[in-house]
Amino acid sequence: MDKETRQNQVPLSSQSQLHHKLISKVWKLNLPPKLKIFWWKILHNGLPVADNLRKRGINIYSYCQACGEEIETVQHMLMHYRVAKEIWSLLLEELPEFPQSNIAIFQFFQYLMDRSTAQLQKNLPFFIGWRIWKMRNKNLGLTQSYVAAGHPRWLDQFYTSDRSASSD
Ligand SMILES: [Zn+2]
Numbered sequence: 001m002d003k004e005t006r007q008n009q010v011p012l013s014s015q016s017q018l019h020h021k022l023i024s025k026v027w028k029l030n031l032p033p034k035l036k037i038f039w040w041k042i043l044h045n046g047l048p049v050a051d052n053l054r055k056r057g058i059n060i061y062s063y064c065q066a067c068g069e070e071i072e073t074v075q076h077m078l079m080h081y082r083v084a085k086e087i088w089s090l091l092l093e094e095l096p097e098f099p100q101s102n103i104a105i106f107q108f109f110q111y112l113m114d115r116s117t118a119q120l121q122k123n124l125p126f127f128i129g130w131r132i133w134k135m136r137n138k139n140l141g142l143t144q145s146y147v148a149a150g151h152p153r154w155l156d157q158f159y160t161s162d163r164s165a166s167s168d
Contacts, residue, residue, distance in 0.1 A: 019043065019106045023162060025113065031123055035130050037159075041151075043106055044158060047074050047133070048150025056152060065140055074105055077136055084132045091128055 026040045041047050050062045050072035064072040067081060078084055092115060103111075112125040137147055 015104070015106075018110065022106050022109055022113070024165070027163065029123060029126065031126055035126055038130050038133065039109065039126060040159070040162070041155065042074055042078070042129075043109060044155055045074055045105070046152055046155040047077075048147060048152075049074055049077050051076075052152075053150055066136065075108075078105070078129055078132060079108055081132075083135075087128060087132060091125065 023040065023043050026036055026043065029036060029039070031039075038047075045052065050060055050064070052074075053060055054062045062071050064070055064076055064081060066083070069082075070076045070080060079088075112129070115125050116123050
């Protein structure tokens, strides 16, 4: 997404306010802790997808290994990758306004929050996102410990402060 597209959507200051608000909402979702952590990492762009690993200086192939069509970012893995898109469109079939591909990941999260309250199976979208990630790891033959090893240290600090801020 280029700068112009991003700025045409919502002013940056309110974007970051929304982002912050969503982060605190993650902890209030009725989800197992591992799923809360997963979505929390997504909002901090802390999942070890190829693009993030590369940015941290790890020399790996940065395109999506499933389709090879784009750099593997969190957005690609969760929203743009063909199979993920199909899964969402099956799940959200009756809900017409699937987000445009150029939205930020936290806007996609907001979209899922809205769907969750409208849907019979509350929180299902959050489980689906998690399954997409698990499917990706399984297809790549990655073990749990391998994926955890890609967890950036800098996130731990945020994790501790976010959790204590939202527990009151
Ligand atoms: Zn792909």
